[in-house]
Amino acid sequence: MTWIARNLWLIPALPLVASGLTALMSRRRRGWAAALAIGSLGISFLLALCAFAAALGQGGEHGPFREVVNFDWFQFGGQWLQLGWVLDPLTALMVVMVTLVGLLIFIFSVGYMAEDENFTRFFCFLSLFAAAMLGVVIANSLLLFFICWELVGLTSYLLIGFWYHKPSAAAAAKKAFITTRIGDLGLLLGMVWLYAESGTLLFYNGGAGCLEQGALTAMLVKGTAAGMAVSTGIGLLVFLGAVGKSGQVPLHVWLPDAMEGPTPVSALIHAATMVAAGVFLVARVYPLMAVGGGVGQGVPVTTVLTVVTWIGAATALFAASVAVAQNDIKRILAYSTVSQLGYMMMGLGVGGVAVGMFHLITHAFFKALLFLGSGSVIHGCHHEQDVRRMGGLKGFMPVTFVTYAIGMLALAGFPLVFSGFWSKDEILHAAHGWSVSHWPFYMGLAGAFLTAFYMTRQVALVFFGKYRGAEQAGGQGREQGSAGEAAHTHHSSTPSLHHSSFAPHESPSVMTGPLMVLAVFAVALGWFGTPAWPWFEAFLNGHSAEVELGKLFSGGFLGLALLSTLIVFAGLGLGWWLYGRRTRAGAEEPDVMEQARPDLWALLKNKFFVDELYEATVIRGNAWVSRACHLADRWVLGGAVQLIAWLATGVAWVDRVVDEFVINLGFDGGCRGLRESGGFFARLQQGRVQPYLRALGWGVVVLVIVLMVWRD
Amino acid sequence: MVSELSYLEILRLALPETALVITALVVLASDLLALRKDSLSVRLGFCASLAVLGCVAAGVLLVMASGAGDVGGGMFVVTPLIRLVKLGVLAMAVPALLVSAQGRFTTHAGEYVALILFAVVGMMFLVSAEDLLMVFVALEMTSLSLYVLTAFHKREVGSAEAALKYFLFGGMSAALALFGFSLLYGLTGSTNLNEMAQGVGVHASDPLLVVALIGVLAGLGFKVAVVPFHLWAPDVYQGAPTPSAALIATGSKVASFFILAKLMMVGLAGSEGSAAWGRYGSGWVLALAIAAAASMILGNLAALAQSSVKRLLAYSAIAHAGYVSLAILSNDSAGLTALLYYVFVYGLATMGAFAVVSVVEQQTGGDRLEDFTGLARRAPVLALGLLVFLLSLAGIPPLAGFFGKFYVFAAAAGAEAGLGLFWLVILGIAMSVVSLYYYLMVLKRAYVQEPGEEVAKFRVNGVATATVAILALAVVILGCFPDWILHRIATALG
Numbered sequence A: 001m002t003w004i005a006r007n008l009w010l011i012p013a014l015p016l017v018a019s020g021l022t023a024l025m026s027r028r029r030r031g032w033a034a035a036l037a038i039g040s041l042g043i044s045f046l047l048a049l050c051a052f053a054a055a056l057g058q059g060g061e062h063g064p065f066r067e068v069v070n071f072d073w074f075q076f077g078g079q080w081l082q083l084g085w086v087l088d089p090l091t092a093l094m095v096v097m098v099t100l101v102g103l104l105i106f107i108f109s110v111g112y113m114a115e116d117e118n119f120t121r122f123f124c125f126l127s128l129f130a131a132a133m134l135g136v137v138i139a140n141s142l143l144l145f146f147i148c149w150e151l152v153g154l155t156s157y158l159l160i161g162f163w164y165h166k167p168s169a170a171a172a173a174k175k176a177f178i179t180t181r182i183g184d185l186g187l188l189l190g191m192v193w194l195y196a197e198s199g200t201l202l203f204y205n206g207g208a209g210c211l212e213q214g215a216l217t218a219m220l221v222k223g224t225a226a227g228m229a230v231s232t233g234i235g236l237l238v239f240l241g242a243v244g245k246s247g248q249v250p251l252h253v254w255l256p257d258a259m260e261g262p263t264p265v266s267a268l269i270h271a272a273t274m275v276a277a278g279v280f281l282v283a284r285v286y287p288l289m290a291v292g293g294g295v296g297q298g299v300p301v302t303t304v305l306t307v308v309t310w311i312g313a314a315t316a317l318f319a320a321s322v323a324v325a326q327n328d329i330k331r332i333l334a335y336s337t338v339s340q341l342g343y344m345m346m347g348l349g350v351g352g353v354a355v356g357m358f359h360l361i362t363h364a365f366f367k368a369l370l371f372l373g374s375g376s377v378i379h380g381c382h383h384e385q386d387v388r389r390m391g392g393l394k395g396f397m398p399v400t401f402v403t404y405a406i407g408m409l410a411l412a413g414f415p416l417v418f419s420g421f422w423s424k425d426e427i428l429h430a431a432h433g434w435s436v437s438h439w440p441f442y443m444g445l446a447g448a449f450l451t452a453f454y455m456t457r458q459v460a461l462v463f464f465g466k467y468r469g470a471e472q473a474g475g476q477g478r479e480q481g482s483a484g485e486a487a488h489t490h491h492s493s494t495p496s497l498h499h500s501s502f503a504p505h506e507s508p509s510v511m512t513g514p515l516m517v518l519a520v521f522a523v524a525l526g527w528f529g530t531p532a533w534p535w536f537e538a539f540l541n542g543h544s545a546e547v548e549l550g551k552l553f554s555g556g557f558l559g560l561a562l563l564s565t566l567i568v569f570a571g572l573g574l575g576w577w578l579y580g581r582r583t584r585a586g587a588e589e590p591d592v593m594e595q596a597r598p599d600l601w602a603l604l605k606n607k608f609f610v611d612e613l614y615e616a617t618v619i620r621g622n623a624w625v626s627r628a629c630h631l632a633d634r635w636v637l638g639g640a641v642q643l644i645a646w647l648a649t650g651v652a653w654v655d656r657v658v659d660e661f662v663i664n665l666g667f668d669g670g671c672r673g674l675r676e677s678g679g680f681f682a683r684l685q686q687g688r689v690q691p692y693l694r695a696l697g698w699g700v701v702v703l704v705i706v707l708m709v710w711r712d
Numbered sequence B: 001m002v003s004e005l006s007y008l009e010i011l012r013l014a015l016p017e018t019a020l021v022i023t024a025l026v027v028l029a030s031d032l033l034a035l036r037k038d039s040l041s042v043r044l045g046f047c048a049s050l051a052v053l054g055c056v057a058a059g060v061l062l063v064m065a066s067g068a069g070d071v072g073g074g075m076f077v078v079t080p081l082i083r084l085v086k087l088g089v090l091a092m093a094v095p096a097l098l099v100s101a102q103g104r105f106t107t108h109a110g111e112y113v114a115l116i117l118f119a120v121v122g123m124m125f126l127v128s129a130e131d132l133l134m135v136f137v138a139l140e141m142t143s144l145s146l147y148v149l150t151a152f153h154k155r156e157v158g159s160a161e162a163a164l165k166y167f168l169f170g171g172m173s174a175a176l177a178l179f180g181f182s183l184l185y186g187l188t189g190s191t192n193l194n195e196m197a198q199g200v201g202v203h204a205s206d207p208l209l210v211v212a213l214i215g216v217l218a219g220l221g222f223k224v225a226v227v228p229f230h231l232w233a234p235d236v237y238q239g240a241p242t243p244s245a246a247l248i249a250t251g252s253k254v255a256s257f258f259i260l261a262k263l264m265m266v267g268l269a270g271s272e273g274s275a276a277w278g279r280y281g282s283g284w285v286l287a288l289a290i291a292a293a294a295s296m297i298l299g300n301l302a303a304l305a306q307s308s309v310k311r312l313l314a315y316s317a318i319a320h321a322g323y324v325s326l327a328i329l330s331n332d333s334a335g336l337t338a339l340l341y342y343v344f345v346y347g348l349a350t351m352g353a354f355a356v357v358s359v360v361e362q363q364t365g366g367d368r369l370e371d372f373t374g375l376a377r378r379a380p381v382l383a384l385g386l387l388v389f390l391l392s393l394a395g396i397p398p399l400a401g402f403f404g405k406f407y408v409f410a411a412a413a414g415a416e417a418g419l420g421l422f423w424l425v426i427l428g429i430a431m432s433v434v435s436l437y438y439y440l441m442v443l444k445r446a447y448v449q450e451p452g453e454e455v456a457k458f459r460v461n462g463v464a465t466a467t468v469a470i471l472a473l474a475v476v477i478l479g480c481f482p483d484w485i486l487h488r489i490a491t492a493l494g
Helices: A010-024 A030-055 A089-112 A119-138 A142-163 A167-198 A213-221 A230-245 A254-260 A263-272 A274-284 A286-290 A303-323 A329-351 A353-380 A398-412 A419-432 A439-463 A509-529 A535-541 A549-553 A555-580 A592-596 A598-605 A607-663 A672-677 A689-709 B007-013 B015-034 B040-064 B080-100 B109-128 B132-150 B157-188 B193-202 B207-224 B232-239 B242-249 B251-267 B284-304 B309-330 B333-364 B380-394 B400-415 B422-447 B462-480 B483-493
Strands: A067-076 A079-087 B069-071 B076-078
Touching: A010 A030, A010 A119, A030 A079, A030 A089, A030 A119, A079 A089, A079 A119, A079 A142, A089 A119, A089 A263, A089 A274, A089 A353, A089 A509, A089 A535, A119 A142, A119 A263, A119 A274, A142 A167, A142 A230, A142 A254, A142 A263, A142 A274, A167 A213, A167 A230, A167 A254, A213 A230, A213 A286, A230 A274, A230 A286, A230 A303, A254 A263, A254 A329, A263 A274, A263 A329, A263 A353, A274 A286, A274 A329, A274 A353, A286 A303, A303 A329, A303 A439, A303 A607, A329 A353, A329 A419, A329 A439, A353 A398, A353 A419, A353 A509, A353 A535, A398 A419, A398 A439, A398 A509, A398 A555, A419 A439, A419 A509, A419 A555, A439 A555, A509 A535, A549 A555, A555 A592, A592 A598, A598 A607, A607 B284, A689 B157, A689 B207, A689 B284, B007 B015, B007 B069, B007 B076, B015 B040, B015 B109, B040 B080, B040 B109, B076 B080, B076 B109, B080 B109, B080 B242, B080 B251, B080 B333, B080 B462, B080 B483, B109 B132, B109 B242, B109 B251, B132 B157, B132 B207, B132 B242, B132 B251, B157 B193, B157 B207, B157 B232, B193 B251, B207 B251, B207 B284, B207 B309, B232 B242, B232 B309, B242 B251, B242 B309, B242 B333, B251 B309, B251 B333, B284 B309, B284 B422, B309 B333, B309 B400, B309 B422, B333 B380, B333 B400, B333 B462, B333 B483, B380 B400, B380 B422, B380 B462, B400 B422, B400 B462, B462 B483
Parallel strands: none
Antiparallel strands: A067 A079, B069 B076
């Protein structure tokens, strides 16, 4: 076993220690907090690179390279509960991605959060998040996975609500926590069921793990009451957890609201890493979901994977259409993230682990880039987030503009050069070949068109035309409450309105530096997963990749690539035609599409009224049930508790009276003489020792009598 | 018997105790001869660090020793289990010494530290004793040292009063114990616990035996503070200097509970009786069950009404003595394992709580609940430690106290056929719920209530902070990995 596999725990442990130390630090030590967080994650990054190097080129005939370390945690009954970590290509890829993206975002945050008074707390939470996320990635036990998964959820809650004094942020944090919790319940049930069936929660354990052949076969053969295999039931429950965490329909509602958090948080947690954890979960338990799906002939098809595919495809299309009609720069990106996560799920369903994971990795980089870019824009525009009030920023913020454009083209899937093209094309290609239905393929194509369209709209509104934010410069009294979109100012210091010059400005280099690094990755990563050199797929499956340029021109690929290129250009073209040709005159002017089709626009702008639907059904129903429970609790249980409390109080009172008056004072009357002789003690502050001793004597006598009575 | 004593063997077995006695003498000598002119803090610091070194040396000697030995037919017995318990006692002594180094209540640094060491030596002899005579001598050695330690706050009249009460109460208990011992000897013709047990079996229905065992119970019940032998505890905890109270509450408890269990389980085997619901039978199990039930009820309820934190801890100690007695009642190796784990983690948490109280007392001049207001602002690390200690005492998972309670209740529930002791378990659980209230009352002061105008931070000495932090860490870690100790106890039990 390699030393890095043995010491893999160090990767999450370092940020954890940093977080603990920061938590104990004084709030004023801002420099220390940032240095600790960045330093620890930097070392973790180096360790992750070592882990990656160890996993590189190690695959053998027996499948991919895999080293596990398991240890006993505690015993219950006759069984030991084991935890452990695993180093395999999947882990290696994810640790490198998480540490690298995390490191860049940490550095960016130093600039972005510079004026916040809770800078130290911010880095404490960020480090805790990084530790938990890395724990998710390396876990070799579903239980450890679940623990870290919940910690990730907790930090997400803490960071969304970082500006908790703002009611919208507090509400968004709560919403995110509760919504993902619904999914987590499924995961928990799946985990318990899995343990009941296989007797272990370890993924891999030298043949005895729950993802290895023996346990899988057993679960496939065994049926449940509904005629479904046990593996299907467990797989669906586990997938429910992924649906919650990755914002898939119908549990997607929390993710756009989560944009209330600081922008680096949105980039790290709600774009690159945590929301991808759901996708990662599906990839991790893929053997469980794919079992029984026709081994050997290409991509397996099972009930679970079919569900995954449909959910993913629906999410991809649905979220992309909502993104078209949003005006908040971060909300557009949030819906785009939901949509892209749908693509990943679809990729996992139709094409297997490599297809979905490739898009996860490329997306992590270009979406982090876009979010940080939007952060830079927001920072530059004095915390303005409404794209209608931006415009013309390419002159003010050249670096941000260029890097943002790269990210946007990668997301839109601009052909050949950008990574998004290759990873998205691979998903579409796999969807095209899916034997169950062609509809996911068409939905994916439609989603791709919409993606290109809304990103063009966003870039055109933000960077082209003339700057529209200046019209508010004079009037400070702009309403802050408009849908909670524009009120993101730091509560401590208000740098915006009294600024000498209201013009937007480029961000400092501590913020643009990470943008440039991410831009390089947004382009270059695509080259590792082309059909001509499918290194990515080969690495995950443990064989070596060969360069075959001919595959690029083979019929199946070429045709699809041309089709998707066409679609992307159509989206870009339409977007530019509607928004780029003629720029908006002012911030308050209605949108071009709104003028054309107000009804459709309203539907999209209000996100298909899903929130309202939930409000009317789930939340209202929940409120009714809770009201009923409250009444029952208050009158039935509360009454009982109250009664017991009164009883306890009564007994305590009696006891106190006994202790104070009977024991301490009760003998006073009868024992005057003794008390006078012990006048010395009476002068002491309180409590007399004679009654104490008398009580001792009585105690002995009573005990003796009791024992005598019970003597047979 | 006496003629066959091998002095070399005694020396070999009692090497850790010898090391402690030598340390105590060195501490006395160096304070009286060399440090006369130095300031009090230097003297206390030097004496305490020397004593800590001595304790560490004794601990190392204990860890390195192996095998078992018995001198004088039960006079001084050493087994792996006994060594483990001694290590537990030493583990309590070290923080007590570190806390005393912060104290400013006496000018007699050397004497104070030396007395702590003598008390610890007494506890270690107590743990090793399997003969009534030796039990009594060791008990008295411990008690006498503790009486003096209680009275050490010479400028404080409360300290003297507490010591006098402690002494009078202790004297009476010792008299009862000696009376019981003499009856036992008269009945069985032996003072060795194992030989005695055979005689006890023969005389199981003799009324004298009842009187004898109640006498023994009084003597040891006084040390562990079970009802009705508890009355000294609140006054002593409150009046004594905090480090003394901490030692009384922890190290002394570890040793006394062990010897109580040994006397009952080994020495009085054959006269257990029964405390199973509806199937009572005369014997030590019944007597202890009554004491345990009364302790759990009285300790927890009386603690509700306290306003002094040290007094509150005293009533909580009485309640905990009740829980621990449950482990003895189960009368098997599972019970003994549970008992040792419980007493050890209870000791750690109580020691930590006293360490925090000691700092608060120095800074605010009192230990009333009001003095803890806003502790989280004024000394965050101490407040966090207090949180860990009190929640562990209340038995909140994943802290060590939870597993302690769990194992004790599990042992008691599984002891008698047909869940006979289940009524005590239910009582214990119900009373644990009550206890949460008064622990949270302290924590509410520390965390929730805003301090008044004076929000000055405490000036906390680094050693005190480190002591609290290490104890808190130990409580958390032992809660997450209870097996670390349980495994050692199980191995030592064989």
